[in-house]
Amino acid sequence: MVKTFFLHVEDDSPLINLHPLLKILLLVVINVEAWIIENPLILILIIVCLLLSFKFFKVPLSRIVKFLVFAIVIVQAITVSYLLGSTIPGNTVFFKLPWGTYISDMTLLYAFTVVLRFLLMLIGSTLFLAVMRDVDITYGLISMKVPFSIAFMITLTLRMASIFLNDYFKVRDAMVLRGTDFSTGNVLEKARKYSRLAVPLMVLGVRRMMELTYVLEAKGLGFKRKRTYLYQFSLGVSGKLILIGLTLLIALSIAAKVSSRALSFPGWPLG
Amino acid sequence: MTCLIKIEDLWWRYEAGKDWALRGVSLEINEGEFVGITGPSGAGKTTLCLCMAGIIPNAVRGIMRGSVSILGKDSKTTPLSKIMEDVGVVFQDPEIQFVTMRVIDEVAFVLENQGMPRREMMTRVDEVLSLVGISDLKFKNPLELSGGQKQRVAIASMIARRPKVMILDEPTSDLDPQGKREVFSTLSKLKEKEDLTVILVCHEIEELVKYADRIVFMREGEVIREGSPRDVFANLTSTNLNGLPLPQVTELYYRLSRVKKLNLTMNGIPLTIEEFLMLFGEKTMESYRLKRPEGVETELGEVILSLKGVTYEYPDGTEAVRGVDLDVRRGEFLAIIGPNGSGKTTLLKLMIGLLKPTKGVVKLFGMDSRELRVSDIALKVGFVYQNPDHQLFCNTVYEECAYALRNAGLSESQIRERVDRVLREVGLLEVKDVPPYFLSKGQRQRLAIATVLATEPEVIVVDEPTTGQDYIQSRYIMEMLKLLNSSEKTIVVVTHNMRLVAEYAKRVIVLVDGKVVANGPVRDVMSNLELLKKVSLSPPQVTSLTLKLYGIPSLTIDEALFMMVSK
Numbered sequence: 001m002v003k004t005f006f007l008h009v010e011d012d013s014p015l016i017n018l019h020p021l022l023k024i025l026l027l028v029v030i031n032v033e034a035w036i037i038e039n040p041l042i043l044i045l046i047i048v049c050l051l052l053s054f055k056f057f058k059v060p061l062s063r064i065v066k067f068l069v070f071a072i073v074i075v076q077a078i079t080v081s082y083l084l085g086s087t088i089p090g091n092t093v094f095f096k097l098p099w100g101t102y103i104s105d106m107t108l109l110y111a112f113t114v115v116l117r118f119l120l121m122l123i124g125s126t127l128f129l130a131v132m133r134d135v136d137i138t139y140g141l142i143s144m145k146v147p148f149s150i151a152f153m154i155t156l157t158l159r160m161a162s163i164f165l166n167d168y169f170k171v172r173d174a175m176v177l178r179g180t181d182f183s184t185g186n187v188l189e190k191a192r193k194y195s196r197l198a199v200p201l202m203v204l205g206v207r208r209m210m211e212l213t214y215v216l217e218a219k220g221l222g223f224k225r226k227r228t229y230l231y232q233f234s235l236g237v238s239g240k241l242i243l244i245g246l247t248l249l250i251a252l253s254i255a256a257k258v259s260s261r262a263l264s265f266p267g268w269p270l271g
Numbered sequence: 272m273t274c275l276i277k278i279e280d281l282w283w284r285y286e287a288g289k290d291w292a293l294r295g296v297s298l299e300i301n302e303g304e305f306v307g308i309t310g311p312s313g314a315g316k317t318t319l320c321l322c323m324a325g326i327i328p329n330a331v332r333g334i335m336r337g338s339v340s341i342l343g344k345d346s347k348t349t350p351l352s353k354i355m356e357d358v359g360v361v362f363q364d365p366e367i368q369f370v371t372m373r374v375i376d377e378v379a380f381v382l383e384n385q386g387m388p389r390r391e392m393m394t395r396v397d398e399v400l401s402l403v404g405i406s407d408l409k410f411k412n413p414l415e416l417s418g419g420q421k422q423r424v425a426i427a428s429m430i431a432r433r434p435k436v437m438i439l440d441e442p443t444s445d446l447d448p449q450g451k452r453e454v455f456s457t458l459s460k461l462k463e464k465e466d467l468t469v470i471l472v473c474h475e476i477e478e479l480v481k482y483a484d485r486i487v488f489m490r491e492g493e494v495i496r497e498g499s500p501r502d503v504f505a506n507l508t509s510t511n512l513n514g515l516p517l518p519q520v521t522e523l524y525y526r527l528s529r530v531k532k533l534n535l536t537m538n539g540i541p542l543t544i545e546e547f548l549m550l551f552g553e554k555t556m557e558s559y560r561l562k563r564p565e566g567v568e569t570e571l572g573e574v575i576l577s578l579k580g581v582t583y584e585y586p587d588g589t590e591a592v593r594g595v596d597l598d599v600r601r602g603e604f605l606a607i608i609g610p611n612g613s614g615k616t617t618l619l620k621l622m623i624g625l626l627k628p629t630k631g632v633v634k635l636f637g638m639d640s641r642e643l644r645v646s647d648i649a650l651k652v653g654f655v656y657q658n659p660d661h662q663l664f665c666n667t668v669y670e671e672c673a674y675a676l677r678n679a680g681l682s683e684s685q686i687r688e689r690v691d692r693v694l695r696e697v698g699l700l701e702v703k704d705v706p707p708y709f710l711s712k713g714q715r716q717r718l719a720i721a722t723v724l725a726t727e728p729e730v731i732v733v734d735e736p737t738t739g740q741d742y743i744q745s746r747y748i749m750e751m752l753k754l755l756n757s758s759e760k761t762i763v764v765v766t767h768n769m770r771l772v773a774e775y776a777k778r779v780i781v782l783v784d785g786k787v788v789a790n791g792p793v794r795d796v797m798s799n800l801e802l803l804k805k806v807s808l809s810p811p812q813v814t815s816l817t818l819k820l821y822g823i824p825s826l827t828i829d830e831a832l833f834m835m836v837s838k
Contacts, residue, residue: 003372003412066586134372156370163366167661173625174662178722179649179678200664203708207660208367214321215368217330218360219428220384222352228386230379230393 004133013058015131019239020140022246023132029246030124034117036253038265040109043116050123059130064123071122075115082111113265134159139233148227160212164205171200275436275468276300276323281337283318283327292318294492295337300436305462305469307483307500309476309515311741312712314489316472320440322346323470325354342435356385359429363441365421369413374405377413378428385432399431402464403457418611419450423457430461436468437461443473444738447610447767449807451475455482474741477518477812480504480542488515504540516742519770519812520547523828530836544816572601575761576622576730580631583617583785591617593785594631601729604752604762606776606793608769610807614785615765619732622763624648636729650679653723657735659715663707668699668718671707672725679726689725697721697751713744720751730761737768749775770811773797773826781806798824 001008002016009016015023030050037043054061082088083103090104097103134155141151176182180193216222235243257263276299283293293315300306300323308316321327328335329351339346342357362368371377378399382392400406403423408416413424422442429437439458443451459482461467473479479486480500488496488503496503504521517525520541541547576599583592591614599605599622607615620626621633624640633640635648656662665671672690681689694700697717702710707718716736723731733752737745749771756762766772772779772793779796781789783806789796796802797810798818809815810824817825817834825831 003415135376152370159370159372170656170658170661171664173645174654174656175664176645177623177625177649177654178662178675178726179646181644181646196664199666199708200660200662204660211362211364211367213330214326214360215362216370217326217351218324218355218362219370219381220352220355220432225384225386228383228389228392230376230383230389230396232389 002133004129004131007060007063007130009131010058013131015057015059015128018131018242019143019233019235020136020138021143021233021235022239022242023128023136024140024144025243025246027125027128027132029250030128031121032250033253034120034124036257037117037120037263038113039263040113040116040266042263043113043120047116047120047123050120050127054127057127057131059127063130064126067122067126071119074118078114078118079111082107082114086110110265135231139229139231143233149221152221156212160208163208164201167201167204167208168197171197171204272301272303274299275302275342276470277338277340278319278322279338279340281319281322281339282335283315283322284334285318286332286334288333290492292492293322296489296492296494297337298487298494298497300468300470302435302468303462303466305458305482305484306471306487307479307485308470308472308487308489309474309479310489310495311515311743313491314741315492316489317440318492319489320360320438320470320472323436324358324360324438325349325351326360329354356432357435359426359432359434359437361422361425361429361437361439361442363444365418365425365442365445366414368425369421372412372414373409374400374411374413374416374424374427375409377424378431381428381432395431399427402430402461403427417450418446419453422446422450422454426454426457426461430465430467433465434467436470438470440472441474442471443475443478445611447807448769448809449610451478452807458482476516480518500542501540504542518542519828520544520816523547523813523816523831524550526828526832527835530832544812544819547816548819571603572759574598575601575636576763577634578621578628578631579634581621581628581633582630583614583621583626584629591785592621592628595785595787597780597787597790599730599761599763601761602756602759604756604775604777605764605780606772606778607763607765607780607782608767608772608808609782613782615782616734617785618782619654619734619763619765623652623654623732625654646678649675650726651728652730652732653726653728655719655723655731655733655736657738659712659719660708662719662722663715666706667704668694668707668710669703671718672722675722675726689727693721693725696724713740713747716740716744716748720748724755728760730763731755733762733764735765735767737766737771745771769797769808773811773814781808793826794824797826 002011033046051061084097085101086107087101088104088107088110090106092105093102095103137155137158138151141154142148172182175196182190182193185193253263278296278298281293281296282291284291296319308319310316318327321331322339323341325341325346327333328347335347341354344354346354369377371380375396378396379392382395387395397406400409403426405420405423405427408420408424413421416424425442443454446454455478458469458471462469471479471483483500485498486500486503487494504517507525520543524541524547539550541550578595578597581592581595582590584590595618607618609615617626621628624633624635624643624645627641635643636651663671665674669690672693673686676686676689691700694703697720699714699718699721702714707715710718731752736748740748745768752762752764753775764776776793778791779789779793780787781796781802788806789799789802797814800810800818803810813828813831814824814826817823817831821834823834825834
């Protein structure tokens with residue numbers, strides 16, 4: 001098993017040994033496509049393919065379940081905002097609301113499409129982040145000509161997030177143990193309770209950053225010498241083909257969106 | 272012998288500090304030496320390490336007087352990168368010092384920064400991992416290793432560059448006894464095989480005297496005493512050296528030598544059990560034997576905390592606690608011991624209701640913890656964190672103590688009366704208007720305890736109260752807990768410090784891999800050497816000594832002394 005940022009993945013997963021640049025590009029492409037594509041049928045098709053690919057790529061599908069609560073909250077927020085605040089014209093208007101907005105058949109379809117776009121981003125990102133190791137981010141960014149210091153800092157931030165999160169839970173537990181009930185009170189009261197977390201987290205954060213600075217100095221990060229690398233990644237013929245394929249996919253999607261209505265929301269322009 | 276680090280009349284004050292952290296320190300470190308630096312918290316040990324590594328003054332702002340020469344280079348004028356070529360540094364927290372997710376990457380990171388060619392780098396990584404005995408962990412995530420293994424990875428990553436000097440700032444303070452032994456033996460091996468100069472800051476004096484060629488004792492920014500371990504502990508007039516604890520057998524020796532009727536001649540100072548036996552001779556000691564110390568049985572109250580078949584599984588599937596059955600009675604002083612990662616902290620969290628069991632039942636005062644809200648339990652059970660900074664979040668010391676009382680709905684006059692009393696008890700009344708973060712670490716630890724005492728809980732649960740604390744602070748905390756226990760408060764404490772367990776606890780639970788492997792009176796558990804060895808723990812020195820001499824375990828120096836002299 002290989003430890004990635006989020007979980008352990010089988011060593012022989014076809015995605016694990018992919019060139020870091022391609023892993024990052026896949027993550028970017030899936031999110032860009034979610035923005036470009038507005039056709040619900042195509043979105044459903046991609047989502048189904050992605051879900052099936054979890055098994056092929058040997059990534060546990062249960063990973064998505066962890067985001068279930070988050071997904072439900074977002075889906076609810078999207079649906080409610082469209083139901084209460086949209087003026088998308090449609091063939092049938094179901095309700096007219098007192099503040100001037102209305103719910104039409106197209107409102108419902110468009111809200112559904114936005115939910116699908118969100119799910120595509122969530123499922124796609126889960127799949128590609130599940131196979132992302134720290135070296136993938138560093139080497140992937142370096143392949144994109146990002147300076148090592150910046151690439152490393154991005155990786156380190158992700159790596160340190162778990163430590164800061166751990167501090168957050170400890171401080172929050174300490175408050176609960178002294179009688180703080182985070183589940184009660186109105187929004188303002190809750191905000192006031194949570195604001196107390198800021199002081200210890202900031203102090204702990206500053207201390208940890210200082211320690212980290214010393215550690216990085218001790219590990220010679222500031223050395224002026226030309227840096228060498230333990231790993232050498234080569235794109236190879238297949239990698240290059242994937243790279244060209246991904247670039248073409250984005251270009252074609254944009255072209256299709258602009259020149260035809262293949263990827264657009266059915267019925268645009270409405271009215 | 273070549274002098275590698277020369278410090279002359281060094282004074283250092285941090286930019287934001289009011290006082291000098293170092294006051295006229297002069298010290299020489301010679302090639303191939305193993306130097307142990309010890310002393311109370313706030314003595315300036317870490318600051319001295321940062322100076323010897325060149326991090327001060329190169330990467331930290333402040334005022335510096337005097338000079339530090341590191342391998343002939345003045346730390347003020349030499350770039351840090353130049354100094355770091357010859358100096359390796361390992362810090363206290365093993366987790367914060369890992370910047371990658373695989374052991375191999377971690378060791379290679381310093382070599383990559385050095386610009387080492389790839390092929391040479393791969394050979395060097397293998398060599399270094401083999402040297403510190405962790406070749407089999409090459410592809411593991413350092414964060415998933417045991418405490419001792421983590422620090423060995425940190426050491427490996429530093430020696431990969433082949434530095435001449437290795438500086439380690441309290442690398443053993445978070446480790447269990449097995450982890451500590453791993454670090455000490457690794458350093459000793461490196462010193463012997465690689466002729467590495469080792470500078471180690473630590474509080475474990477009994478281990479330090481076994482390995483160090485020289486001990487430097489610091490206090491309030493000054494070097495108070497230095498020399499070989501035997502010299503440092505020679506001719507003492509009291510049984511502790513300004514807060515530096517003596518090895519138990521050394522203290523026993525001093526106290527025995529003061530018993531005039533024994534008429535012992537001082538032929539040297541014993542630092543280990545073996546030396547003690549050699550100095551006094553087993554036969555001589557045999558004649559001093561009197562009788563087995565009797566444990567004082569105190570009457571305990573009803574069961575207030577009960578765990579029946581408790582298992583806890585984390586969302587990732589790790590079973591941290593497995594089928595634990597345990598009753599805690601009112602007025603008990605219970606210690607939970609076990610190696611790092613044995614589930615001790617998870618067990619504590621289950622006891623206080625922060626975690627709910629995945630199987631089995633936890634009953635607090637007769638009620639199922641699943642039916643209780645943690646905030647309801649808070650007034651009956653107090654929890655003291657290992658790191659006080661995790662539980663201090665108010666603007667002043669007074670507010671910190673008053674916080675839980677306000678949540679409980681007490682009137683302002685009741686709160687004032689109770690907070691003032693508690694702050695007086697812990698010696699913080701004079702700083703009640705000061706923000707907690709302006710206090711020293713020892714004061715913050717006392718404040719953390721005060722916040723719990725203010726609620727007058729019936730049970731006080733303490734997680735690793737002595738980690739990173741000096742001897743005086745550790746003893747102060749334990750004495751405070753003992754006092755509370757004498758007024759019928761129930762104390763549950765998790766610790767690695769076997770000496771304190773022996774001296775203060777009445778019952779011990781040994782936890783290994785989430786299971787209780789021993790549960791009984793301290794004396795019984797401490798004398799079960801086979802079990803302790805199996806779980807990589809060792810009894811205190813005096814316990815081992817009297818077990819060897821008489822087959823009877825003494826728990827404290829007083830008991831050992833009594834056994835030897837009351838003929």
